[in-house]
Amino acid sequence: MLSFQKHVKVVKDLYPKSSDWPGEVKEIMVNMAFNLGGRLKQFTGLTAGLAAKNWTKAADNMLDSSWYCQVKCRAVRLIARMRKMANKEDNWGVCMSKYPTYNGKSCCSENNGACFKKCFKNRKGAKCKKFVV
Numbered sequence: 001m002l003s004f005q006k007h008v009k010v011v012k013d014l015y016p017k018s019s020d021w022p023g024e025v026k027e028i029m030v031n032m033a034f035n036l037g038g039r040l041k042q043f044t045g046l047t048a049g050l051a052a053k054n055w056t057k058a059a060d061n062m063l064d065s066s067w068y069c070q071v072k073c074r075a076v077r078l079i080a081r082m083r084k085m086a087n088k089e090d091n092w093g094v095c096m097s098k099y100p101t102y103n104g105k106s107c108c109s110e111n112n113g114a115c116f117k118k119c120f121k122n123r124k125g126a127k128c129k130k131f132v133v
Helices: 005-016 018-019 023-042 043-051 054-062 066-071 073-090 111-120
Strands: none
Touching: 005 018, 005 066, 018 023, 023 043, 023 066, 023 073, 054 066, 054 073, 054 111, 066 073, 066 111
């Protein structure tokens, strides 16, 4: 089984009603499954948000996790995409996402590794800095 198909299966197995989700939400969750596999089931708040099709709640619970600090910019992008889904469904027409910055430069732009490391620097005993997305 190809890696992609394996992770699609993980999402389908964990979230039997995922077939009712918009394609964008399915893609986000398969992306998360690539990192987490079956550990996705530990995201109980995320699961509740997905079950209610409350994409804002789902995004909030993605942000409030160790995964957020571990995958860094991938998490920022996926959370922004999830929030954008909430905006589309509410017809707000405005993407509320912000990417983390350091000295005025985006930490999620291409080829910005040094800035990225400074943005997410996690000193001993310090918590990962949460960015509003």
